[in-house]
Amino acid sequence: MDLDDSDRYRAPALDKGLDILELLAGVDGGLSQAEISKKLDRSPNEFYRMLDRLVRRGYVIRIDGDRYSLTLKLFGLAQLHAPVRRLASFATPLMRDLAEKSKQANHLAVFDRGAAVVIAQQEAPDYWGISIRIGSHIGLFDTGSGHVLLAFRSPEERQMMISEYARLRNDIDPGPEFHARLDHVRERGFEMMASVQTAGVYNLSAPILGPDGRGIAALTCPYIALVNTPSAPDIDETVSMLQETAAQLSLLAGSDVQHTR
Structure with missing residues (x-):
């Protein structure tokens, strides 16, 4: 399978959500939206709605006002x-x-x-x-x-x-x-x-x-x-x-x- 075939069924929104979860899983104390976007080399605006959905679904929690951290939902x-x-x-x-x-x-x-x-x-x-x-x-x-x-x-x-x-x-x-x-x-x-x-x-x-x-x-x-x-x-x-x-x-x-x- 060439590179074009491997990307044929990409789901950008899903990839974005998984990128956030995988990033937060590797840090202590959480990250701000700006830090997340910088580490993933994306615009902060790209992550606002995705972070909101992850919080509402219980996978991520906001701490100290502007930082995001994983909950234990995935563990559960x-x-x-x-x-x-x-x-x-x-x-x-x-x-x-x-x-x-x-x-x-x-x-x-x-x-x-x-x-x-x-x-x-x-x-x-x-x-x-x-x-x-x-x-x-x-x-x-x-x-x-x-x-x-x-x-x-x-x-x-x-x-x-x-x-x-x-x-x-x-x-x-x-x-x-x-x-x-x-x-x-x-x-x-x-x-x-x-x-x-x-x-x-x-x-x-x-x-x-x-x-x-x-x-x-x-x-x-x-x-x-x-x-x-x-x-x-x-x-x-x-x-x-x-x-x-x-x-x-x-x-x-x-x-x-x-x-x-």
Whole structure:
């Protein structure tokens, strides 16, 4: 194929949008419209409408008034690809084993386009348990899954996730105390918090880590005290079981992390 043939089906507007996305993916802190046009050797007016559309579609966000930066929407789209579906498939037997041992339900959540989304769920083995439907969108700020998904990312990714979530929910960043809590979650390796949605439930959440050590999913057990099941593990034992299962899933995902009891 000669050069004329290779350009026969060019789509200039699409090329322009992809050029912007690829450029922003390689910089920290974003770029102004003028900087984008200079780096791509085009007139600034050529990019105004394209940047506006990318912002409106959620792929790019305006920061500090006149700078443009990528959101995590592309990352979220990638989460719907085969690796995450395989993770949910690999997780099923381990989540079932965790439910049997802990006598509690559990679920797996990932960050997808501004929300924490449940991609796998395992019922408790006996009569009582708290379960969440697959496909449910849950909060980043007020759930154990959300805290873990934020805690095990870089500061830059965390802020992008928070900004995207807050924009979609018409909410605001909870502030320094919330970020301090996320740092504490990362330091101890899991989250344990009273449920904001259901009285008497504790959210126990641990990260699934990818090959680069970043959190790619959160495994969560909505723990309830089983009064009529004296053999059921207590909350500390359940945390340990949860961490062990999360470490096994991290290994399947390619991480070299090890859980130590």
